[in-house]
Structures are given as structure tokens and as C-alpha cells.
């Protein structure tokens with residue numbers, strides 16, 4: 248029984264090069280949520296065509312209300328809305344065999360990476376887990392890893408795909424655009440991007456079936472999470488929470504029993520830090 252979680256974000260969808268395109272209050276957004284749904288469907292189709300038995304999808308961008316349910320492959324099930332217990336990888340604790348990250352982006356501070364950020368571009372300047380720098384790819388892969396789930400596919404720009412390889416090893420990659428800066432890229436048309444994702448998903452399931460998938464990403468426990476904010480007042484607010492240690496002006500640290508607990512704390516601290 249192969250059950251796949253397709254965890255989707257939006258910044259790594261082909262064509263996306265600006266925040267307006269992933270912002271639900273902007274006119275351009277309607278186009279890009281449709282393209283996001285197309286990328287997700289390509290992964291779902293590839294997974295089923297290669298032998299997956301069940302596919303669930305998690306809508307991980309913003310408030311989790313982006314994927315068009317009416318256009319989603321009818322065999323899949325959609326986790327949407329926020330907050331959900333496991334956020335961008337909601338459902339990974341439901342007996343999932345492997346995860347696919349679709350439409351992902353590189354961590355904050357990376358060069359040549361479309362809309363690079365880690366959770367919040369306005370408040371998070373850096374995240375480390377046991378002194379290892381992490382973005383959303385690493386964070387979500389680590390939560391999957393805690394549940395013994397390997398990440399077997401990533402789609403996004405070339406830099407996001409390289410970041411996934413850095414953490415996960417020989418993950419299947421679907422490069423749908425070549426970033427030439429934070430807000431400029433050479434993009435594949437949707438039909439080509441989706442074919443690339445479909446092919447990578449098929450290969451990923453093929454390797455899962457023959458036991459050649461990457462290992463789940465694991466961290467030693469307890470885990471120490473370090474968080475650097477953009478401004479010191481954000482750290483002032485986050486440091487109100489008991490158990491949080493102030494390291495310096497913009498930096499805090501906390502120790503958690505395991506990765507999911509650190510992930511929950513991180514999400515709570517980012518909310519708390521908001522002006």
C-alpha cells in the first residue's frame with residue numbers, strides 16, 4: 248500500500264516571479280492558483296500512474312486556500328485551511344509512505360532564488376535546527392522524517408531543487424524555472440513544467456517501490472531551534488514565552504523534545520513576533 252502526501256507551496260510554481268502573483272488580494276493571483284493546481288495534479292497523476300494507491304494533498308501556502316478543489320484530480324483528497332496541526336505537511340502522520348514537495352522555494356538569504364524566504368519574509372531572517380541552517384524545505388522534510396517519511400520529489404526553481412538535494416540527498420527534482428535573481432526567472436510554460444513534474448513523480452514512485460528512495464531526514468533529539476528575526480522588537484515579543492532564551496538583539500533559542508514540537512514552537516513564535 249503506497250500512500251503519498253503531495254505538500255504544495257506556491258512560490259515555486261513556474262511563472263511565479265513576484266509576490267503579487269501569490270497574494271490572494273491581487274488580481275494576478277487567480278492565474279497562479281490555477282497553475283499551482285496544475286502542478287499538484289501533475290504530481291498526483293504521476294504518482295498514481297506509477298502505482299500509488301492513495302494520494303493526499305496539503306495546501307501549504309498562506310492560509311491554505313489556494314488549490315482549486317473543483318479542478319483537483321478526483322482521486323486525491325485535499326487538506327486546506329489554517330491553522331492545521333502539521334501546517335505545510337498536514338496529513339504526514341496518517342500512514343504516509345513518502346512525500347512530494349511541489350512549488351517549493353529556497354530558504355531566506357539564498358542567491359538566485361525566486362521569492363526566497365523562510366515562513367515569513369517580513370519577520371524571519373534565519374532558522375537553525377541543532378545549528379544546521381534550515382528553510383521551509385528542511386523544516387518540512389524534518390517533520391516528515393520524524394514520522395519516518397522520506398521526501399522523494401521536489402519541484403521549484405533550480406536553487407530550491409539544489410537545496411533539497413543538500414538536505415535529502417538523491418531526491419527526484421523537477422526544475423520548472425531558472426531563477427536569475429529573487430524576482431526574475433526563465434520559466435517553462437505550464438504544459439512543459441507539468442510534464443517535468445509528472446515524469447519526476449513517476450521516477451520517484453518507481454524508486455520508492457524498489458527501495459531506492461532517499462532516507463527520511465532526521466535530527467538528534469532534543470532539538471535546539473534558533474530563530475533570528477528581522478527586527479529586535481520581534482525578538483522582544485517572542486521572548487515573552489516561557490522556555491525561550493534570548494541570545495542577542497534579534498536572536499532567540501529554544502529546546503524542544505522533538506522536531507514536531509520545535510516546528511509548533513517555531514510557528515507560534517513567528518505569530519507572536521508579528522508587530
Ligand SMILES: [Zn+2]
Nearest residue numbers: 256257258308
Ligand atoms: Zn508560500
